[in-house]
Amino acid sequence: MAELKCSVDNCAYNKSECCCKGDIMVGGKHACREDDTCCESFAEAGSDRFTSSLEHPSRTISIDCEAADCVYNSNYKCVADHVDIKGCGASNCKETCCSTFEER
Template sequence: MTILDCSVTGCMYNEANCCHKGNIKVEGEDAKESEDTCCGSFAERGDRCAKNVTGDAPKNIEVACCAANCVFNKEEKCSADHIGIAGGNACNCRETECASFCCG
């Protein structure tokens, strides 16, 4: 399990820079840089979409990872103690990225 910080305020799972989904998937199988990755679990909040937040954000979150070149990818799970998902007010998952990606 990983501590996750998320700056993607345009995602319906984000509340106060915390992910309330409980698990996410980082995509970018052939990524060489963080810009080549994205949060595959992103869901746009939109103007008419309510937040999908209940209770407190989990302290640790399971992160499935398809970024085969990342040093933290261990059998398609993120082994980093702490990661960040970046993307500000993204409107789709391709506007997000795993800021903790490290090409090995």
């Protein structure tokens, strides 16, 4: 499991730069750079599809990853020690990215 720092402050799962979801999916099947990735688990704060029942943010999290060309991807699991998810002001998952992505 990776140590996660999430700066997507308007994600419903974000609490103090930690994630309350438990696991996330990073998308970007054909990613060649970090901007080609996204956090597919993003849910905009206040959206109807999320109710805040999770109040226990975790600094470490399981990350599934579709970015097959990332050096940290091993069988669609992220093996990085530390992962940064960014997307200040994001209103959908495509406005987020995994800034830890590094092309093989």
